[in-house]
Amino acid sequence: MASLLSKLLLLGAAASMVQASSISAWLTDIGPQVILVNETTNQIRYSACNSYDSAKYSYTDGSVFSLLIKPKVGTPVAGAGWWNSKNTIASIWYITEEGSVANGLFNCDMSTGLFLRQGNWVISDGAPSVHSNTGLAAVLLGQDTGYRVYFHDNEGAINELHYTRDTGWSYRGVISQDINSLPAVAAVASGNGNITVVSPRDERNVAATRWNRDETWFRTTLPQPLQNSFATGETIRADIAVNETTPTNFSLPAWDGKTKGIGLSLDSAFTRFLWYIGNDSSLYLAGNQNYTWSLRANQSTDFWPQADQPNADLAVAYDFNSSMVRLYYTVKGQLSEIKYENKTWQAWSTLEAPPPLPTQNNTIPVPTNTAAASDSGLSTGAKAGIGVGVSLGAIALGAIIAVFVLARKRKQRQAFEHPPEQDEGSTTLGADTPVPSYGGSPALARASAAQYEWDQKETPVESPGPEHGVQQLDSTARAEMYAPQPIYELPQHSYSHELVAEPIQPRQ
Ligand SMILES: *[C@@H]1O[C@H](CO)[C@@H](O)[C@H](O)[C@H]1NC(C)=O
Ligand SMILES: *[C@@H]1O[C@H](CO)[C@@H](O)[C@H](O)[C@H]1NC(C)=O
Ligand SMILES: *[C@@H]1O[C@H](CO)[C@@H](O)[C@H](O)[C@H]1NC(C)=O
Numbered sequence: 031m032a033s034l035l036s037k038l039l040l041l042g043a044a045a046s047m048v049q050a051s052s053i054s055a056w057l058t059d060i061g062p063q064v065i066l067v068n069e070t071t072n073q074i075r076y077s078a079c080n081s082y083d084s085a086k087y088s089y090t091d092g093s094v095f096s097l098l099i100k101p102k103v104g105t106p107v108a109g110a111g112w113w114n115s116k117n118t119i120a121s122i123w124y125i126t127e128e129g130s131v132a133n134g135l136f137n138c139d140m141s142t143g144l145f146l147r148q149g150n151w152v153i154s155d156g157a158p159s160v161h162s163n164t165g166l167a168a169v170l171l172g173q174d175t176g177y178r179v180y181f182h183d184n185e186g187a188i189n190e191l192h193y194t195r196d197t198g199w200s201y202r203g204v205i206s207q208d209i210n211s212l213p214a215v216a217a218v219a220s221g222n223g224n225i226t227v228v229s230p231r232d233e234r235n236v237a238a239t240r241w242n243r244d245e246t247w248f249r250t251t252l253p254q255p256l257q258n259s260f261a262t263g264e265t266i267r268a269d270i271a272v273n274e275t276t277p278t279n280f281s282l283p284a285w286d287g288k289t290k291g292i293g294l295s296l297d298s299a300f301t302r303f304l305w306y307i308g309n310d311s312s313l314y315l316a317g318n319q320n321y322t323w324s325l326r327a328n329q330s331t332d333f334w335p336q337a338d339q340p341n342a343d344l345a346v347a348y349d350f351n352s353s354m355v356r357l358y359y360t361v362k363g364q365l366s367e368i369k370y371e372n373k374t375w376q377a378w379s380t381l382e383a384p385p386p387l388p389t390q391n392n393t394i395p396v397p398t399n400t401a402a403a404s405d406s407g408l409s410t411g412a413k414a415g416i417g418v419g420v421s422l423g424a425i426a427l428g429a430i431i432a433v434f435v436l437a438r439k440r441k442q443r444q445a446f447e448h449p450p451e452q453d454e455g456s457t458t459l460g461a462d463t464p465v466p467s468y469g470g471s472p473a474l475a476r477a478s479a480a481q482y483e484w485d486q487k488e489t490p491v492e493s494p495g496p497e498h499g500v501q502q503l504d505s506t507a508r509a510e511m512y513a514p515q516p517i518y519e520l521p522q523h524s525y526s527h528e529l530v531a532e533p534i535q536p537r538q
């Protein structure tokens with residue numbers, strides 16, 4: 031077992047030559063948002079934040095997050111966001127030059143599609159050293175339950191940072207002491223605060239670590255199970271090993287444990303889907319229904335194009351209610367969108383460029399070499415999207431307004447940040463507004479420390495509140511279980527939890 035452990039640790043070391051995952055995506059009520067680290071400029075770029083239906087991405091315009099705290103070269107990124115009925119909001123995480131985890135909060139200027147900074151903070155004070163090849167994953171639980179962010183420490187274990195509006199950011203410890211193959215990590219949360227974090231574990235297995243009802247992390251692996259089925263957050267590393275003698279019912283195709291592209295999505299039947307790009311550059315999918323993992327059907331390259339690189343980066347965005355999934359990765363040098371919508375796979379496409387930015391004085395410099403076209407108005411598609419966005423947004427409007435009122439009150443008490451670069455507008459409401467059970471908005475992130483300039487030293491954050499912010503987790507299975515048979519064929523009748531493809535016209 032000792033030799034196995036050292037072998038696995040070695041794998042981790044080898045994998046650390048791979049550059050960190052650097053693309054992230056999410057869906058708001060109006061459309062998808064993609065962010066990525068440009069490897070040439072080391073800027074964190076984003077798709078136009080006023081994109082409806084499909085992400086619009088420019089490789090060269092001024093759509094770059096304006097950060098006070100500088101990201102390290104090759105930083106991983108994670109993000110989450112929502113639509114507040116007026117504009118889209120993005121909360122992003124990255125690694126600073128000092129090796130800390132930082133959070134930036136941005137409001138969209140819906141007329142330009144540019145994000146305006148609301149705040150930028152170091153959030154990992156009190157946490158152990160961040161691994162130089164860490165990954166990052168973030169989940170948005172809701173306005174009261176806040177965010178969770180996952181990163182690798184120097185030992186390669188995954189750690190959790192915890193945010194609620196009441197406690198601010200705090201460090202919560204490792205989710206499992208088990209090894210991981212760095213840097214990929216992904217996380218997903220569903221309604222009641224259950225969280226699943228996945229990461230490559232070794233050259234055969236993925237690890238799935240789940241926050242459970244009894245407020246314990248449970249780690250399982252697939253396709254090979256762990257000895258004794260699972261490990262908790264307290265199980266020491268030397269006691270965690272894969273049970274090599276258990277016969278497995280499937281293996282992960284083209285898996286060598288080194289993929290940068292791992293992602294998770296959740297559908298309306300609570301099926302968790304695990305996505306990765308294999309060492310053959312193809313996309314693969316496993317699904318977990320009723321705590322049972324199985325391989326899911328491959329799709330043709332009309333739907334799932336080959337990535338440019340083996341084990342390439344990948345970002346997954348999903349919508350729980352509609353079970354929609356969007357994946358983003360680079361195909362033939364272009365950032366591309368892979369789309370599951372209306373319960374069918376749609377033809378993939380490369381991202382279109384947004385309309386050129388107006389050349390005006392802005393906090394973000396607009397390069398003059400951007401092709402200047404005259405049409406700065408919204409496309410018909412975008413206009414249609416506004417209608418949809420407004421009606422969807424209206425559902426959560428009451429709750430969002432409540433959040434703003436709270437945020438406003440809080441702001442009056444605390445002069446913790448520079449004035450926002452954009453006013454949120456004035457809103458008033460009654461107090462008895464519902465809280466969205468899914469998604470939701472944690473409102474303006476509350477800073478627990480002053481804003482930082484490039485050269486300022488980090489100051490300590492407040493100590494964490496005593497209570498756990500997560501309630502109502504699964505009462506049922508502790509460990510994941512394993513499918514008796516790999517599910518290779520799609521069922522005859524269409525299960526809502528299966529991702530089905532319908533034949534389409536092949537791309538030319
Ligand atoms: C990164 O930036 C370079 C230089 O601006 C640009 O040529 C390239 O297309 C960008 N790549 C992406 C993915 O944004
Ligand atoms: C490993 O798997 C085998 C076969 O399923 C089983 O008999 C054995 O008890 C397992 N060992 C541990 C430590 O879980
Ligand atoms: C992909 O990984 C598998 C498992 O480690 C290995 O057998 C195979 O040779 C690899 N393929 C490529 C193209 O590297």
Ligand SMILES: *[C@@H]1O[C@H](CO)[C@@H](O)[C@H](O)[C@H]1NC(C)=O
Pocket residue numbers: 319320
């Ligand atoms: C999952 O479990 C529920 C309740 O136990 C059952 O109704 C459903 O058919 C199961 N789904 C699958 C795909 O096994």
Ligand SMILES: *[C@@H]1O[C@H](CO)[C@@H](O)[C@H](O)[C@H]1NC(C)=O
Pocket residue numbers: 283325326327328517518
């Ligand atoms: C998908 O393709 C891979 C590689 O060709 C294969 O090993 C795997 O079995 C396929 N998966 C399914 C569910 O058919």
Ligand SMILES: *[C@@H]1O[C@H](CO)[C@@H](O)[C@H](O)[C@H]1NC(C)=O
Pocket residue numbers: 351425468469
């Ligand atoms: C999802 O659907 C449920 C029931 O149809 C609804 O109550 C809820 O507001 C929807 N959530 C979102 C984010 O649209």
Ligand SMILES: *[C@@H]1O[C@H](CO)[C@@H](O)[C@H](O)[C@H]1NC(C)=O
Pocket residue numbers: 371372376
């Ligand atoms: C999905 O269905 C909606 C409503 O029927 C339709 O407006 C939309 O265009 C469909 N999307 C795709 C990609 O076919």
Ligand SMILES: *[C@@H]1O[C@H](CO)[C@@H](O)[C@H](O)[C@H]1NC(C)=O
Pocket residue numbers: 391
């Ligand atoms: C833009 O800003 C620069 C420097 O801040 C200033 O010199 C210039 O006059 C401004 N141009 C316009 C059109 O406002």
Ligand SMILES: *[C@@H]1O[C@H](CO)[C@@H](O)[C@H](O)[C@H]1NC(C)=O
Pocket residue numbers: 220221222224300301302502503504505
């Ligand atoms: C999340 O929790 C709810 C309620 O406890 C449960 O019904 C659901 O199956 C859980 N989802 C996952 C993916 O574990």
Ligand SMILES: *[C@@H]1O[C@H](CO)[C@@H](O)[C@H](O)[C@H]1NC(C)=O
Pocket residue numbers: 253254255276277278279511512513514515
């Ligand atoms: C494989 O399937 C058999 C039943 O066919 C089941 O007993 C066993 O637990 C499964 N093994 C794994 C590792 O999932």
